[in-house]
Amino acid sequence: MSLQYRTPSRLGRPLSVIGQGCWQIGADWGDVSDESANAVLDAAREAGVTFFDTADVYGDGRSERLVGQMRQRAASAEGPSAPLFVATKASRRADPFAPESFTEENLRAWVERSRQNLATDTLDLVQLHCPPPAIYRDDQVFDVLDTLAEEKKIAAWGVSVETCEEALISLEREHLASIQIILNPFRLKPLEQVVPRAREKDVAIIARVPLASGLLTGKFSADTTFAADDHRSFNRHGEAFDQGETFAGVEYELGLEAVARLEHALRWEMPLPEASLRWILAQDGVTAAIPGASNGEQARRNAAAGSVATDEQQQILDRFDEAVRETYDELLRESIHPRW
Numbered sequence: 001m002s003l004q005y006r007t008p009s010r011l012g013r014p015l016s017v018i019g020q021g022c023w024q025i026g027a028d029w030g031d032v033s034d035e036s037a038n039a040v041l042d043a044a045r046e047a048g049v050t051f052f053d054t055a056d057v058y059g060d061g062r063s064e065r066l067v068g069q070m071r072q073r074a075a076s077a078e079g080p081s082a083p084l085f086v087a088t089k090a091s092r093r094a095d096p097f098a099p100e101s102f103t104e105e106n107l108r109a110w111v112e113r114s115r116q117n118l119a120t121d122t123l124d125l126v127q128l129h130c131p132p133p134a135i136y137r138d139d140q141v142f143d144v145l146d147t148l149a150e151e152k153k154i155a156a157w158g159v160s161v162e163t164c165e166e167a168l169i170s171l172e173r174e175h176l177a178s179i180q181i182i183l184n185p186f187r188l189k190p191l192e193q194v195v196p197r198a199r200e201k202d203v204a205i206i207a208r209v210p211l212a213s214g215l216l217t218g219k220f221s222a223d224t225t226f227a228a229d230d231h232r233s234f235n236r237h238g239e240a241f242d243q244g245e246t247f248a249g250v251e252y253e254l255g256l257e258a259v260a261r262l263e264h265a266l267r268w269e270m271p272l273p274e275a276s277l278r279w280i281l282a283q284d285g286v287t288a289a290i291p292g293a294s295n296g297e298q299a300r301r302n303a304a305a306g307s308v309a310t311d312e313q314q315q316i317l318d319r320f321d322e323a324v325r326e327t328y329d330e331l332l333r334e335s336i337h338p339r340w
């Protein structure tokens with residue numbers, strides 16, 4: 001069963017439907033050696049993943065550099081290899097909550113640094129990295145992105161947003177190529193307005209935090225502990241950055257209850273992480289999901305969830321879809337829906 005690829009028209013190039021999230025190979029998930037970061041990247045690529053999502057601030061450029069080196073390894077490997085597509089993000093190097101940081105000079109400097117880290121002339125996709133809400137209405141910022149595209153420093157630009165409202169505002173921009181948003185079985189709101197509107201406009205939807213920081217794998221319990229330098233410890237209540245980035249904003253104990261319901265619906269016929277990824281990819285208008293991985297085996301398993309579902313798998317997924325919607329309505333909607 002092989003991984004599928006989709007070609008969103010505004011990006012104009014094929015992406016594997018499972019992309020490799022590269023936050024974890026930079027920082028904020030405990031100590032990750034270069035060796036294990038490379039093992040994740042190589043395992044993903046060897047499994048057919050051609051889409052990698054990174055950011056200039058992940059490990060202060062470390063993630064971008066490792067992805068750039070991986071792309072060079074891929075280019076010098078023997079035999080044919082599919083062209084890779086690397087999305088990065090800019091805008092959190094300066095004070096991320098200061099709209100005045102978004103000057104042309106800063107935007108140019110951030111893009112320049114990413115070009116160097118990724119060792120490439122033209123960045124495939126630059127996403128504004130959860131900027132302050134005022135930035136979404138700032139024409140000057142988007143004019144600079146358009147100019148950088150005309151100069152071929154970037155091939156396309158998109159936004160990585162916290163809220164559905166930010167996504168809807170961004171969809172009014174003529175040259176927006178993609179929206180990255182948290183979308184998973186614990187986050188259904190983007191399916192109501194954002195995904196249908198993006199589909200109408202041919203804007204790519206990149207579903208991030210697809211496994212709710214690992215909660216949607218079913219491997220955690222009330223006794224699970226995380227390292228002090230893992231955001232699942234230090235950002236559990238939004239202490240360092242938006243709470244939605246950790247466990248998709250779901251309160252941990254409530255998340256465990258929701259997971260138990262979803263696993264019950266699966267009756268052990270499909271692993272929860274696979275069902276979660278397949279469910280996301282089945283939503284009409286979603287281009288790709290970008291799970292992170294802490295080892296090569298996770299990267300391989302996640303890539304395997306990007307194949308076409310068999311009839312038997314589809315029946316399980318139909319049952320899962322019902323459980324997802326019921327669980328959301330009964331346990332999660334009240335705390336999640338109004339906030340993001």
Ligand SMILES: NC(=O)c1ccc[n+]([C@@H]2O[C@H](COP(=O)([O-])OP(=O)(O)OC[C@H]3O[C@@H](n4cnc5c(N)ncnc54)[C@H](OP(=O)(O)O)[C@@H]3O)[C@@H](O)[C@H]2O)c1
Nearest residue numbers: 021022023160208209210211212213214217291292294298
């Ligand atoms: N603001 C933004 O733009 C933003 C914010 C967040 C994320 N992102 C992007 O989205 C990507 C994905 O989000 P994320 O990494 O935060 O969350 P995620 O993909 O929901 O969760 C990733 C974690 O789940 C566990 N996992 C993954 N696959 C597994 C498998 N097959 N079996 C068991 N456990 C598995 C691993 O954790 P352990 O093994 O350590 O438990 C892994 O680090 C990031 O890498 C980044 O590229 C962007």
